[in-house]
Amino acid sequence: MLDDMASLTTERPDFLEVAPENWLVLGGKFGKQFRSLTEQYSFVCHGLSLSLGSPDPIDINFVKQLKIFFKQHDIKIYSEHLSYCSGNGHLYDLMPIPFSEESAHYVADRIKLVQDILEQRIAVENVSYYAAPDQKMSEIDFTNMVLELSDCDLLLDVNNIYVNSVNHGYDASAFLKALPSQRIAYGHIAGHYNEAEDLIIDTHGDDVIEPVWQLLAQAYQHHGIFPTLLERDFNLPPIDELLEEVQKIRVIQGMASQSEQLK
Template sequence: MQNTVGLGLRREFLDEVLTQAPNVGFWELAPENWFPRGNEAYRTLDRIREQAPLTSHGLSLSIGSPDALDIEFIKKVKTFLDRFDIAIYSEHLSYCSAGGHLYDLLPIPFTDEAVAHVVERIRQVQDIIERPLVLENVSYYASFANELSELDFINAVLAQADCKLLLDVNNVFVNSVNHRYDPYDFIAGLPSKRIIYGHIAGHTEEYDDLFVDTHGADVKQEVWDLLDFAYQQHGLFPTVLERDFNIPPLPTLLAEMNKITTHQQRVVGAREQRFQKHSA
């Protein structure tokens, strides 16, 4: 992907996408929401990818689970990615199954043992899908067995598995409030070469010290500021606006998505001004 902006594809505005072909850099979707639906759904995706490329953000891989990997599921994902020429398969650095599906994304303990467990599973997935696995830093509300910091855990997984990172800027901000760390230091500590693309989203402020990553509100200014810093620190990367609940009309979503372009242009403009100043 180039330095473009994307939007999560949702059924609430699917008909409008098909009839209006809105100006979106790329669409992000969850493979498991599509591949059980058959040929009609596939024809719909073929029409959509004539407008803009597709990328994928899965929900069910459960990379940190104690359960065995679902190899048949991963093979279905691979077939889906190949069918629609999708280069990127991203998932969550978390787990959602343990003796059965748990219907939530739960945090992996930040330990060396957990790093080794996850790294081995990532390698298996990458061998099957024949692509790098791209993992998202997740929001979490309780932490367990923290031998490592969240940042050290993520960096260890990325390095040892030789995989890539989906940088969710809102999750960094939410976690920084809930777990009392500096979000700017966190983002500065991530490896630029691993970042493939990013997410921004809205969250809910339940209390002063408890923010919840709901994907159901507009992006807060603190998150926009943090996105600017991430661009400054790591260079521009493609970025998706996520909205899963309280979904507004598509033109409203597109206007918020286009703010990403404005922030990217602002960072580039500031960089050019600094270059011209030093060159004068």
């Protein structure tokens, strides 16, 4: 895939995203290829291990490594999950943070610490989740409280809204509209796996389905057009097929732009 991206001459993506953990200390052939790509494309970083909701302290040395890495590769946006993945060791999964005011203040303080070290705002992603332990407030109220308390940005994942709306029985459009437009740094869209009629697994391993495309169109109509990344983590099709979905994002953005001009 690195070779595919380096050799593209037409219909290139506007930007690419990587997990910084996979590239921080990588050298040799792949390190050189990555450096070549960051010179050709705009990149954003989407973290996997900051563990914002963890009971463990924030890994300060890791955040300082990120700061150097971002400067080396001119990374303008760093996003992370509104979840946690560690507690006396790495859990290798993204676990839900309890939806409560206490949790919101705790996570916001940790986000502010990271932002202070990096000397830049970060974006947090609304995540998919399959259980809501110790829930005392709604997901949307919790998300908005964290964004407000920490004064951070939002990575708006449209597929996660759709997945959660099915799994937890809420109105996806209402959730989408309740998010703060002014905080959206960029967006994600992806495919998923239907385990059952009332259970969707957020896999990033399949094509985007039509209801999620429609929700993306609603997002642009309500919040304005924002940069949007197609996520695909496995079952990777040929690059031409991936670029067809990237092109569909552009088509929907173009339609939203035309609709705005007609108002």
